[in-house]
Amino acid sequence: MGFRARIEERPTLRRTYQVGVALLGGLVLAAGVIMIPYPGPGWLVVFAGLAILSTEFIWARRVLDYARGKYDAWTDWLGRQSLLVRLVVLTLTGLVVVATLYLLNAFYLVATVVGLEHWTWLQSPFFA
Structure with a gap:
């Protein structure tokens, strides 16, 4: 069985x-x-x-x-599609990645690891 x-x-x-x-x-x-x-x-x-x-x-x-x-x-x-359209799609995808990394506070986390905690503009509004 x-x-x-x-x-x-x-x-x-x-x-x-x-x-x-x-x-x-x-x-x-x-x-x-x-x-x-x-x-x-x-x-x-x-x-x-x-x-x-x-x-x-x-x-x-x-x-x-x-x-x-x-x-x-x-x-x-x-x-x-043409190379231009593919590059636009790639750029928009990159912007989504950057925006989500920013919102998840990844940039500020890396900044604090390398000693740049005074760069508060990298800090996500969700983690401020």
């Missing part, structure tokens, strides 16, 4: 397993969404979170298929 079959025959274990999958998938998905604007595997982590959720939830499979289609369409569209 397989792993899934043993889970399916016990309702309490099935519900516990579903909650565990929901928590793990939700955490991975949230981490991926946070990582999207930053260099690295943001979209890969988003798709991994949706894939984890889709093992137990039909809605997650639909969202995963939809998101994959939109992601592929976006990358195809961007690949067909």
